[in-house]
Amino acid sequence: MTRFFLSLSALLCLVSCSSENGKVDPTPTPTPDPVKIPINISMDVWTRVTDTAYESGDKVGIYVVNYQGASSGTLQSSGNYVDNMCFTYAGNWTPESEIYWKDETTKANFYCYYPYGEPSDIAAYPFSVKTDQSQQADYKASEFLWGKASGISPTANAVPIITNRSMSNMLIYVAPGKGFTEETLAAATKSVRICNVKASATVDLRTGVATAVGSATEIVPYNEGTYYRALLVPQTVADGSNLVTITVDGVDYTLAKGFTFKANTQHKFTVTVNKASSGVDIGVGDWEIDDTDNGGAAE
Incomplete structure (x- = not known):
């Protein structure tokens, strides 16, 4: 019995000495906190x-x-x-x-x-462009x-x-045709309206694709000085529709034209105003993705 107690004492001493020498560490190592990385x-x-x-x-x-x-x-x-x-x-x-x-x-x-x-x-987030974009704040809000x-x-x-x-951008240049000169057209009182276009859309936030919904209306573009511009919902306007109406000194001149407006694309229209019409004249322009001048004669 005496030998047993001596042996147990010796074993306890050995464990204690080993711990002090760094060979045995009975204390568990704490688990480090996970790293938190901010999203920027x-x-x-x-x-x-x-x-x-x-x-x-x-x-x-x-x-x-x-x-x-x-x-x-x-x-x-x-x-x-x-x-x-x-x-x-x-x-x-x-x-x-x-x-x-x-x-x-x-x-x-x-x-x-x-x-x-x-x-x-x-999948269908409602968004509308402003129907009156004549003020820059309303243009930006579109x-x-x-x-x-x-x-x-x-x-x-x-x-x-x-x-x-997700929207389309329409640029409208007004050019003098028959019965106008650069000077007389510049001096005239002018206003521009984009007709037969839908102002409302639903946007799929999974893809960014906007789909025109609702009834067609008119949009007043922003006057940049040398041209007019408006943000439009991507859509197709039927052939033969009154697309642009330009009022010069109280007289309306209309451009009848079908067109497909594409997202993330600027479309240039040079509209030639004629007092006496000889039909629609569509020229060729050069602007990035859509390099066709989509204008014509307004009568």
Whole structure:
């Protein structure tokens, strides 16, 4: 019995001595807290229709959809990793509240739209351009921009998102025809209306595609000085429709023409005003994607 107690004492001494020598550490190692990486965004400066950059105070909505393993997630109206977080621009983009990546490895898709709103259905978000865009503020309020960044890995750097225009841009140049000179047309009182176009749309926030809905109306464009411009919902105007009406000194001159307005595209129309018509004359212009001058004679 004496030998047993001596042996047990020796064993306890050995364990104690080993611990003191650093060979045995009975204290468990604490699990480190997971790293939290803030989500930041950035956007290219050429994305705005009206300016070379977003303006201070502009707000965008951001959705973040995490990958499920190697598979991309699907954007839903709610229940995404981040739902419609408002980011405000003031030299850089600041979220309404701090958001973080899920972890250090999970990829994500980012969906962005401008201007910020409260979509209840991301597949059919209602948006309308202004019917009176004669003031620059109302022209700007007719913009809708959308962008997506896919398969982004967690990073402390800002996620770059390129936003493109879901609307179409119509440029109207008024040119003197029969019965007018440059001087007499410049001196005349003029107004321009775009006719038989729909101002309302639903936008699919999964793709940025805008679909025209509702009844056709008239839109008053913004006068840039040498031409007029308006933001329109992408749509097709039927052949033979009164597309543009130009009023010169109280007299209406109309351009009858069908046309398809495309998203993210500027369409140039040079409308020649004739007091005596000899038919529709469509010239050829040169402007980026849509390089056809889609104008004609207004009578």
